[in-house]
Amino acid sequence: MRHKRCLVILVVSVLVLAASLVGHAYPQRPITLVCPYGVGGGTDIVARVLARHMEESLGVPVVVENKVGAGGAVGFSYTAQANPDGYNIVLVALPIVTLPVFQDVKITHNDLRPIGLVNGDAAAIIVRANSPWQTLEDLIEAGHSRQLRIGTTSPGAAWWIGAQILKQQTGIQGVDIPYAAGAAPMLTALAGGEIEVATCSAAEATSMLESGEVRILAVMSEERLPFFPDIPTCKEEGYDVTFSTWRGIMAPKDTPDDIAAVLEEAVKEAAHTEAFRKFLYDNKYGFEYLNPKEFKDFMDAQFAIFTEIKEDL
Amino acid sequence: MYYLQILVTITVGVLAGIFVGSIPGLTATMAIALLVPMTFYMEAVNAISLLLAIYVGAMFGGSISAILLGIPGTPAATATRIDGFPMSKQGRAGEAINIAAMASFVGGMVSLIILFSVARPLARFSLNFQSPEYFALAITGLTLCISLSSKNVTKGLVTAFLGLFLATIGLDELVSVERFTFGRLDLFDGLPFIPAMIGFFGFAELLVQAEQIMEQRRVAQKVTSVLPTWNDFKAILGTSIRGGLIGTMVGAIPGTGGNIAAFLSYDITRRLAEDEEKDKFGEGHPQGVAAAESGNNGVTGGAIIPLVTFGIPGDSVTAVLLGSLLIHGLRPGKSLFEQQSSLVNLIFAGMLISNILMLFGGIFLSRFYAKILSLKDQYLLPIIAVLSIVGAYSIRSSLFDVGLMLACGVIGYLLTKTGYSTVPLVLGIILGPTAEMNFRRALLVSGGSLTIFFTRPISLVLLVIAIIFLTSSIIQQSKNSARQRKMRNQAGMAG
Incomplete structure (x- = not known):
């Protein structure tokens, strides 16, 4: 008798749970944002502030998880191999295009799906x-x-x-x-x-x-930095020297288009909030935004530049 | 009401810091890293006081497991283990923890006073520390621990070099080439030293004790007389003030940390001791515990100096602190001192209260912690085993690290059984990268000329100290063995 009742309760609860999942749009549960660098570092801070603003438009918690090691490769690989269900994303930075060039690291930006670049x-x-x-x-x-x-x-x-x-x-x-x-x-x-x-x-x-x-x-920027209006760019001085580090969001490669679209929108909105931009400005981080297409082209171009530098050595 | 809230925050922080620091593998850095996301939603002053309180608490907490179990809770407590662990084997764990608490308090206070008064000049002075000086400091730290951690200098050198070899594993940061990683990402960043440390100290000791379990040796812990007296305090005051000064100086040099400070303070105290006292160091001398603990807690104030003046974190903990300051829109530097002086004063006040609470918390908790040792070995050893495994795993959530810890445990056991000390080995792993990278970097700067190490005053002095320490230990050793031979001969003749 006891067992039967337990079974009934179990079946009903499973059904209720299943019903609540089916027919509801993404996202349903907390999203994990992997930060491949240590707590308290620049990338970590950007990840946490961005996550907070992404929560506003997604309506679910975005939890920052630090997967540190091998110059970022540990975190990149972790997300590349994660379930492409939209609940796993990663904050990537410049090393995603430098590690495969200069190090014996297998992962490249082509193993992940670009969502948006948020800072340079x-x-x-x-x-x-x-x-x-x-x-x-x-x-x-x-x-x-x-x-x-x-x-x-x-x-x-x-x-x-x-x-x-x-x-x-x-x-x-x-x-x-x-x-x-x-x-x-x-x-x-x-x-x-x-x-x-x-x-x-x-x-x-x-x-x-x-x-x-x-x-x-x-x-080394195209234009003068807003927080140092008196300091010239190299270009003004007559030298074509530009170089930036940057940060952006990527997802596992096979993340479906409809889910990626939700993430893309959330990242775009979060990056453009007044609070996020003020945070960047206050800490002298540069604001930059690229959509997934531009982000992909940008990384391809960077990859080519660094491969050339490597060959010139 | 506002101040009460801060007080409660600090109390929670200190107690949490002591607790986390006392668990092997959970370092001060980790305690703070775990709490940073939480402080994100707190008010700036609360958040910073909480983090500083944890820092102060965890630095002391690391000594508790070093004393009780022989596993330094944080790497900085390695020197504390030398005399603290023998004390607890003699049933004086409670006393040792009390001494650690008092010494940590004095060391912390000394560093706080210096931080408050001469932060900027000291920060400027620390800029004199460049690659040659870092190299010299690392070598000095290494020779110190070789000469003091084992009675046999030769064996100390053997394990130190083994440690230096293990330190070469991982990415060679100067040329970005992997060494001895066999293509494993787990080893890309080098041999993870906290799992290694837990293995060499904790698990190795566990194996040694498991062997003795049949003998049923039981040491009764004297828990009754745990309240320290004024005389106890006076006895360690001088040592602790010296330790605090050394800790602050070393802490103010970015990237050195509590290890060198603790060993420096320990060795100077030992060398200043009377001849008949000297032999007692390493066998449970209260002054040894006091010297080491005041040294590593002196680092707390010292490490904050480059952080608040130049925004340069002095160690891994202050690196995390820097991040949380930035999250609250507070950028360390000149402007923090000038524009936010009330905030800076609150930070100082917070550290002051943290130190006082740590003293009382430590003395209060010592009786409970000491009781842990009255558990039968059949219960205690499995607990240590679990702590070691969890501690090794928790650093990077990696099973590889657990395997490494176990392997280091077996190697450490074999070394201990054959009379080799594992302390120089672990210090070799920790200081190896500092020594090697700075040596090579200095040569890059000088264009390959070795004179760079001897033409710069600080580097020269440190290297001369290292040479003196090492040679005097070797002379001491050969004297001792000559004496032993003589005694044996005499005994033989008499027979």
Whole structure:
């Protein structure tokens, strides 16, 4: 008797559950947004703020989960292999196109489906506060006559690429001094005089700029950055040097079109909210938005550029 | 009401920090990382006080499992284990935890006072630390632990080099080439050192104890006299102030962390001790626990110095703290000091209260923690096994790490049985990358000339210290063995 009643309750509840799932539009339950980088880092913060605004239009929680390792490859691979049901998405960044070029990492941007690009941070060319160089021209002149000590991240990582582009386009000579842990130790080394010049994003350099330890000579963007209206771009100075890191949302490759469309709309809306843009501006992150098509073309182009840099080495 | 709310937040943070820090594998970084998403929805002051409270609590909490189980709860508590674990084997676990709490408190307070008064000059000074200095500091830390962790320098060197070898696994960050990874993504970022540490310390110790389980040795824990007296406090005050100073200095140098501070403080204390006292270090000397704990808690204030002045995080914990500051729209740097001075004062006040609460919380909890050891081995050892496995798994949710932990446990067991200390090995793994990368980077800067290490004053001094420490230990060792030979000969003649 007891067993029968249990069985009835079980069957009914399964039916009710099934009924509630069928015929309802996506999304039904919380969405996992994988962040391939550590808690508290730049990408993590962007992921969390974006997730909060995506929740507003999706109506379900967007939960940030950090899957850290191998320069981001762990997180990218995790989502690439996840169920393509719209409940698994990942915040990708520049390494999705650099890792397969410079590292023996199998995953590429073609293994994921682009949803939208939400941010781009141009590289800034930074020197020590008491450096003799006042302009980009001074730096290039010095770099033509002797070997400069140029701070970079690990070969293949963002600010190493920034330095390579700077060297290739301006013809300056230099020894790369890599700081694996990223911009923070690089900036400390710059302020301490171990290196003479470095590239990193405005967001990363701001505290050191304010403390008066370092200066920006020029930025590697198409137009001047809104938070540094007085600092020229390399293009203005006559050098075709542009380089940015960026962040965007991708989903497993086989995510169906109708579900992807919902996500695309949510990302687009979230990226354009006043609050998200204010967050970016306040932290000196650059705002940029690309739709899935543009995002795909952009990554293809980047992949080609980096492959070329690799071959030139 | 507002302040009461902050007070409650800090209390919760300190207790949570102590608890999480005391579980092997759950580090201060992890405790904070888990809570960052939560603080996202809190008010800035509450959020920052909570995170700082956890930081302070977890730094101390790491010493609890180092003392009780011989597994440092956080890497920074490795030095605490040297004297803390023997103390608990002697039934003085409660006393050891009390000393750790008091020393942590003093160390934390010293660092806070320095943070409050000379943050900016100290931050500027820390800029003198460049690749050669980091290399020299890592080597000094390594030689210190070789000379003090085992009576036999040769064996210490063997395990230290084994650790340095293991540290080469992973991506070579200077040229982006994988070394000894066999194509596995699990090893791409290097040998995960927390699972390795849990294996070498925790699981190896478990195997040693499991072997002795038949003997039914039972050490009664003296839990009755756990309230420390003023005299107990006075006895460790000098050591702890020195430890706090060392911790703050080392903490202020970005990217060094609590390990070196704790070992530096420990070794200086040991060298300053009277000759007859010296031999007691490593066998349960209260001053050893005090020196190590004050050193690693001194780092808390120190590591915040480059964070609040230059926005440069001093260790992995402050890196996470930086993120949460940014989430609340607070960018560290000059403007934070000038425009938000009330906030900065609140942060200082929060750390002050955290330290006081940690002292009382630690003393209060010590009796309960010490009781854990009165469990029979049949119950205690499985608990340690579970903690080790969960701890190793939880870092990256990876079964690979569990296997690695078990393998390290077996290797650690074999090393312990043959008289090799695993402390230099673990320090080798932790400091290896710092030493190697900075050595090579310095050579890139100097164009391949080794003189860069000897022409810069700080680097020169540190390297000279390292050489003196190592050679004096070797001389000591050969003296000891000569004496032993003599005694044996005399005994032989008498017979």
